[in-house]
Amino acid sequence: MDDKTTPSPESEETASEEALTQMSRPSVVAIVGRPNVGKSTLFNKFYGKRKAIVHDLPGVTRDRNTATCSYKDRSFTLIDTGGLDFETEETEEIAFRNQSKKAVSEADLLLFLTDAREGLTPADREVFDFIRSHGKPVYLVVNKTEGNGASQLNDFYQLGVTLYPISAEHNLGLSDLLDALYRDLLPCDTEHEELQMRGAEDCIPKIVVLGRPNVGKSTLVNTLLQEDRMVTGSTPGTTRDAIDTTVLYQGKQYIFIDTAGIRKRGKVIYGVEQYSVGRSKEALNRADIALLLLDGVEGVTEQDTKIAGMILSACRGVILLVNKVDILKEEKKAFLEGQMDRYFPFLKYAKKLEIHYISARTGEGVSEIFEKAQRIYERFSARISTGDLNRFFEKCIDAQPPPTVRSGRRTRLYYITQALTSPPTFIVFSNTLDIPDFYIQYIENRLREKFGFAGVPIRIKLREKKGDADRR
Ligand code: GDP
Ligand code: GDP
Secondary structure, eight states, X not given: OOOTTSOOOHHHHHHHHHHHHOSOOOEEEEEEOSTTSSHHHHHHHHHSXXXXXXXXXXXXXXXXXXXXXXXXXXXXXXXXXXXXXXXXXXXXXHHHHHHHHHHHHHOSEEEEEEETTTOSOHHHHHHHHHHHTTTSOEEEEEEOOTGGGGGGHHHHHTTOSOEEEOBTTTTBSHHHHHHHHHHHSOOSOSOHHHHHHHOGGGGSOEEEEEOSTTSSXXXXXXXXXXXXXXEEXXXXXXXXXXXXXXXXXXXXXXXXXXXXXXXXXXXSOTTOOOSOHHHHHHHHHHOSEXXXXXXXXTOOOHHHHHHHHHHHHHTOEEEEEEEOGGGOOTTHHHHHHHHHHHHOTTHHHHTGGGEEEOOTTTOTTTTHHHHHHHHHHHHHTOOOOHHHHHHHHHHHHHHSOOOOOTTSOOOOEEEEEEEETTTTEEEEEESOSOOOHHHXXXXXXXXXXXXXXXXXXXXXXXXXXXXXXXXX
């Protein structure tokens, strides 16, 4: 296929890049402070309702709770950390402390919570020095200031930063605090209406791990959620006992769907498929991206192609993961890639780019999954401006005009617009619906090249629009 449309002026390239990155993630706000200052109470007030801490995955959610909160037209991810206590040396406290330190380094904004009734303690000063050293905006929030609690406030002025007196329990000072916080929150999406419609959580990539039995799904999920990545919370999925797990990796959040189902599967008797097709479909429908896990040693099987078909018809982003690279012979890779080309229809959009070799057991290649998923998600949920699209579209048509249709009439393509995101869905307005598939495929290929849609399904629909010449 000719390539005349690919080169384009630099400014246009920049504009479409900008369009693709407009969808930024919500700010991460962490509440930090000594135990008992009222962090959980404040968390619940901001969240607006009581949120149960889910203890389903031992050792990962016990000390941490997250919620997506909205204020005016912005949303943020709130993390309630475990206590930051620099004095105690108990092992459990040390674990809490390590988790809290991670929260501080991963958050964008820090609410440093203190207790007016206890005044400014040496431990508070230590925590304050620690969190200030990260150079992030810190809000000094003094809690429990209702009644005569306010009399201790003088102490806190010594810290030399703006002070926000509140009473979490009695709802005092919370809106002033939120107003101040609001100024530092990232706009999550320039199209607020759409954001509100879809819910703030839609700024976080949702990922599902799929594969036939014994390819290594539960090993992978355990590696993905391993200790040193910050697991920030769990929320129930729609299926009974499904648990979604939120992970913060290098400042970005990811939701892994139905992790409990997959983990449990790991314990199931060899060869018995209990993780039902229905359950996989349900998980896939809620996901943006599927990780299709293959066993590199065994190669592609019929069952793998069925799962691939499921992903294709659900129209999700995809990353092909070839597992067990630790015991895979180098020579086998070319053979496997040939198999994948043959058997996986979506390779036309996943391309070799999205075939990734990993070892779920040793962890090799596993952290790159996050970066790949992020990149696919950005494209999957991006909206390209109609201006950028049509500058592209004009060149695309000039380089290869549409064929004359059967009736002998000249085909006119008027313009293109993106109607939906996730997956990106484009509508081409034309004077006829009689346009051959190969031409639609040509437009798709050009769109993929221009806007970087590797690993992302896109849809193109035709809509008929009568031009002046046709009406006469
Ligand atoms: P955390 O350990 O920092 O998460 O603290 P909690 O939220 O569990 O609160 C510790 C204690 O402080 C609880 O008994 C709360 O009821 C109490 N508390 C929280 N906020 C206030 C407040 O505004 N005023 C008063 N007087 N007590 C509060
Ligand atoms: P699942 O049924 O897809 O959840 O698969 P499991 O995670 O239970 O793994 C099936 C088998 O493959 C187990 O014996 C794992 O130890 C093994 N396995 C998983 N990942 C790897 C890997 O990266 N390398 C090797 N050599 N074995 C692995």
